[in-house]
Amino acid sequence: MRYESPTTIKEVVGLLKKERGKAFVLAGGTDLLVGMKLGMIEPDLLVDIKHIPAMRTVKTSKTGFRIGAAVSCAELGEHKAMKKAWPGVVEAANLIGSDQVQGRCTVVGNLCNASPAADSVPALIAAGAKAVIVGADGRRTIAVENIATGPGKTCLKKGEVIEAITLPNQTKTSGDAYLRFTPRTEMDIAVVGVGINLTLEKGLVSKARVVLGAVAPTAITVPEAAEALIGTKVDKKALENLAAACSAACRPIDDKRGSAEYRTRIAGVMAVRAAKIAFKRAGSAA
């Protein structure tokens, strides 16, 4: 196996394209190196992206945020403007692993590892995040929900690398939240994750996005759950409808962390809690 640490994106694409064997992008390595230790992944080439200056920064502009693919979750958690605009996204990113893992792991790695339980993914989708992909044929931008196609699978073609994640600006009357349920309080894999982003108009929900993690092969957007909230003040009835819609959308697995039945029920419970937080944030941001 060969290790390369180029300093430009162009070199990354060149290296990935030229490699005949199995080539992997190395971001924080917190999934990849574990997979290698366990003998589940046997790369011929690792291309480290932590030395590419353009991928190491969070940029703010008139249109929103651009998070470089090599920005660690700890760095994201220290970014004041991100925390203010997208607290749910930042909280989700900061749930990944312990402090020592936070210093290395990235949200793009979380996304590309394509675990159904990846914590940052539902929050990113709820926020309307997009991924900027670079390959030999140039750049393309696609919605984060279209990246993972199944457990461990993404739509990235050979030689493609995600350069950054973009997020829109959050409006004054919007708020997001992410909650997960795990059997242990720390360092565990989500049994259910819920990302919600709400926008209010005259005190009523005018736009909503509700995304569930860990209850299907990929994170899923639940339009019926969003509809349950739209036009309401997130009152008791709306929350009941939200919970029912979330549970109805679940197609979970049974495993030692939770049975399918349990996951289905908990998805509704967690959605209610997350919606209350998002609603409060949307109201108080004004």
Place this chain on the structure above:
Amino acid sequence: MVSIALKVNGNAVTGDVDDRMLLVEFLRNDLNLTGTHVGCDTSQCGACVVHVDGEAMKSCSMLAVQADGAEVLTIEGLAVDGKLHPVQAAFQEHHGLQCGFCTPGMIMTSVDMIRRIPDLDDATIRSELEGNICRCTGYQNIVTAVKAASDEMKG
């Protein structure tokens, strides 16, 4: 194979390492710094925590080549002139260990935690130790030791 040059516990070291060698393997096998332990193969236990450029890292979640040019501090580098670091002394004083296997990682994490967070309470210490697993102590004395060290280091 790649040649790397870094500083470990203040000393300049060089090595020729396989591209996929982990930092923890380099420290233990090439430098004989066996105070850094390996307790799992899933980067969960925290026995291997060292500081890389001042930050706590699991040295099993990083390649040796990635530490090229870095400054690494391991448990062996904490004591100065044979005098235990205050966190080491507090673990000894408060019985923060039984078998001692998790201790190097616990101490390296604790030193980093005390540096970052000025006012540590028990709940914060417990949540900061989430990446370090101990199968003996039940954690209570570890928390007591970290709190004592933190209070002492504040002066």
